[in-house]
Amino acid sequence: MLFFIVCCSIVLVASCLLYKILCALNVSIDELRIVDAGIPLPDCILQAVTVHCGQWNWMPTLCRVYFVGIIETIYITVCKRILPDRVFNQKTKTGNTAVVGDSASSFVNLPVAVIVGADSGIGVEICSELLKNGFRVIVGSRSLKACHDALTFVKKATESDKLHILKVDFTSFQSVRNFADKVKLYLQDKRIRLLINNAGVMNTPFSTTIDGYESQCQINYLAPFLLTKLLLPSMDTMEGRILFASSSTIYAINNLDTNMPIRKYGLNGLDHYAYSKACIAQLAKHMSRTTPIKVFVYHPGTVRTKLFQHTTIFTLPLLSKIFDFIMLSPKEGAETPLYLCLTRDNVESGAYWANKHNYHIPSVTINNLWDRTDLLWEDTMLKCGLTRHE
Numbered sequence: 001m002l003f004f005i006v007c008c009s010i011v012l013v014a015s016c017l018l019y020k021i022l023c024a025l026n027v028s029i030d031e032l033r034i035v036d037a038g039i040p041l042p043d044c045i046l047q048a049v050t051v052h053c054g055q056w057n058w059m060p061t062l063c064r065v066y067f068v069g070i071i072e073t074i075y076i077t078v079c080k081r082i083l084p085d086r087v088f089n090q091k092t093k094t095g096n097t098a099v100v101g102d103s104a105s106s107f108v109n110l111p112v113a114v115i116v117g118a119d120s121g122i123g124v125e126i127c128s129e130l131l132k133n134g135f136r137v138i139v140g141s142r143s144l145k146a147c148h149d150a151l152t153f154v155k156k157a158t159e160s161d162k163l164h165i166l167k168v169d170f171t172s173f174q175s176v177r178n179f180a181d182k183v184k185l186y187l188q189d190k191r192i193r194l195l196i197n198n199a200g201v202m203n204t205p206f207s208t209t210i211d212g213y214e215s216q217c218q219i220n221y222l223a224p225f226l227l228t229k230l231l232l233p234s235m236d237t238m239e240g241r242i243l244f245a246s247s248s249t250i251y252a253i254n255n256l257d258t259n260m261p262i263r264k265y266g267l268n269g270l271d272h273y274a275y276s277k278a279c280i281a282q283l284a285k286h287m288s289r290t291t292p293i294k295v296f297v298y299h300p301g302t303v304r305t306k307l308f309q310h311t312t313i314f315t316l317p318l319l320s321k322i323f324d325f326i327m328l329s330p331k332e333g334a335e336t337p338l339y340l341c342l343t344r345d346n347v348e349s350g351a352y353w354a355n356k357h358n359y360h361i362p363s364v365t366i367n368n369l370w371d372r373t374d375l376l377w378e379d380t381m382l383k384c385g386l387t388r389h390e
């Protein structure tokens with residue numbers, strides 16, 4: 001009963017807050033349909049509010065990150081937990097119409113997917129669905145035992161010999177290079193159909209990696225960039241797809257600061273997290289212009305996983321129960337990346353995807369960042385130790 005009352009109060013306060021914000025922003029409903037007429041109204045509202053928030057330069061980045069998180073939690077509570085989808089007549093895009101063609105019926109011809117970060121949360125769901133959809137999956141994990149344990153049920157449900165686990169730790173560039181070499185060896189003359197950079201950490205206690213960078217920056221954007229550059233020549237140029245896990249917190253970032261990976265935390269690590277996710281979105285967009293392979297960035301939603309273990313508010317006893325109810329399950333969180341992996345729709349390369357919809361990252365939000373893409377690209381190449389020929 002108490003739980004119910006607390007939930008109702010939160011929703012009430014949240015709805016009033018959202019209404020007030022919209023009034024303050026003075027945006028009409030038509031203006032909110034800023035991206036594509038097919039996007040449901042609540043998603044447009046969410047987008048409009050977060051875009052505006054990115055322009056509030058008077059607010060510290062950390063506050064903008066929290067603000068984006070709160071707005072999205074309100075959106076999930078109202079749209080996913082209280083009102084059924086059909087209220088907004090949302091067309092459900094199902095990705096599970098596999099891209100695997102009939103030619104993939106024999107084991108040798110199975111398309112290959114490479115995923116890093118599949119030993120917990122959203123990654124496990126992605127891996128499981130890819131196996132069910134006829135992929136041979138190579139998983140990169142920093143702990144082989146933990147990964148084997150996490151994927152035991154997946155192996156039982158599918159043919160275990162379609163799953164191959166290799167060691168990789170994103171806190172070390174050398175480990176990324178070793179992993180890429182092992183993947184190439186395993187592939188022989190085959191090509192990678194899907195590369196999914198799902199590994200990530202959030203708000204971890206401050207630490208620097210063996211390569212001297214702040215861990216979140218290295219794990220969330222430097223290492224996935226390096227891995228992708230190394231595996232790009234092994235990708236299937238006709239049907240290949242590259243996915244990067246980003247986050248809606250990118251909307252809180254409106255400045256490029258190449259010193260961020262060597263900078264200490266302020267109050268906590270959330271602004272480093274948002275910055276790292278903004279950089280990977282930016283680099284992916286840039287990459288999409290230089291390769292025929294489709295490149296996507298996805299935000300899975302606010303999903304209840306161990307990603308939040310270092311952010312106090314999500315671990316407090318009562319609030320924890322509320323978040324268990326409100327936040328998306330890993331299965332729900334896997335819907336957008338799976339849609340991008342499996343759909344036969346002609347999806348646009350270089351876009352940012354959330355809730356199975358394509359959003360153009362508004363240039364007003366991270367103008368400074370967009371204008372300086374080349375600088376970010378060159379800086380990232382340098383930090384990863386990549387040569388011009390790689």
Ligand SMILES: NC(=O)c1ccc[n+]([C@@H]2O[C@H](COP(=O)([O-])OP(=O)(O)OC[C@H]3O[C@@H](n4cnc5c(N)ncnc54)[C@H](OP(=O)(O)O)[C@@H]3O)[C@@H](O)[C@H]2O)c1
Pocket residue numbers: 116117118119120121122123140141142143146168169170171197198199200201202219245246247248299300301302303304305306307333
């Ligand atoms: N959950 C959300 O609400 C949310 C929202 C926006 C974006 N995302 C993004 O979605 C992705 C998946 O997150 P999740 O929620 O499923 O979190 P999760 O359960 O914590 O999964 C993160 C995965 O990344 C792996 N990983 C962490 N550090 C690594 C390292 N140094 N080297 C290799 N792998 C490493 C983890 O492996 P271990 O098991 O060994 O730690 C785990 O498999 C992340 O990139 C995250 O930033 C999540």
